[in-house]
Amino acid sequence: MDEFHRDLLFLLHDVARLLRVDADKRARLHGMTRAQWAILIWLERQPGISQKELSELLEVEPITVARLIDRLEARGMVERRPDPRDRRIWRLHLLRPARDVLHEIDQQRAEMTRLVTAGIGEESIESMIEALMRMKATLTQEAHASRRGAEHVDTETREAV
Structure with missing residues (x-):
């Protein structure tokens, strides 16, 4: 039984799952979802990324990203801008209200890091x-x-x- 509990692949999977559960809970407390948080983080790191590129990074269907962007756009956090070279592509950019949320996300991520590294x-x-x-x-x-x-x-x- 001890071998099972020390199995690297299972441990990696379980730790990732538990982190997702914790992040879901933290995002919900702020009226958001973990997926919305992930989008804001990626847009901060890669301003002007396309919806298609973002869907590939998040490993979800483009329609899923489009719906999440719709919600963030409705909250005034994200805006779609047309690509100057290809009118079929929308480039995504953060707006001012997203900055406060990103600050909160950073604080939550720091707390999660402290939690998982306690005693190490x-x-x-x-x-x-x-x-x-x-x-x-x-x-x-x-x-x-x-x-x-x-x-x-x-x-x-x-x-x-």
Whole structure:
């Protein structure tokens, strides 16, 4: 049984799930959703991102992002601006009211970080961050290699037809 509780993949999954549950609760206390918070964070980091690019980052359907943006737009936090080169694309930008919410999100994220790292030494936290970054890089490279392999197979299939 101890092996099961120490299984790295299950632990990573469980910790991520528990963090999502905690973030959901915190967002609800502020009349928002975790998904809305995620959008605001991404728009702060990448101003002018398109709805399609944002849906890819969030791993949700474009229509889901469009509905979330509609709600944030109605609250005066986000605005859609046409892309100067392609009128089919909407670029997303934060508005002033989003800044206060982002400040609150930053405070909540800091509290969540304190919560999950309580009792863990700074050196261990730094090692954990490095290990997780390495894992992410490996998985990202693998995903890109798989995608390129699939594209190569698709090209060969189309050429054979």
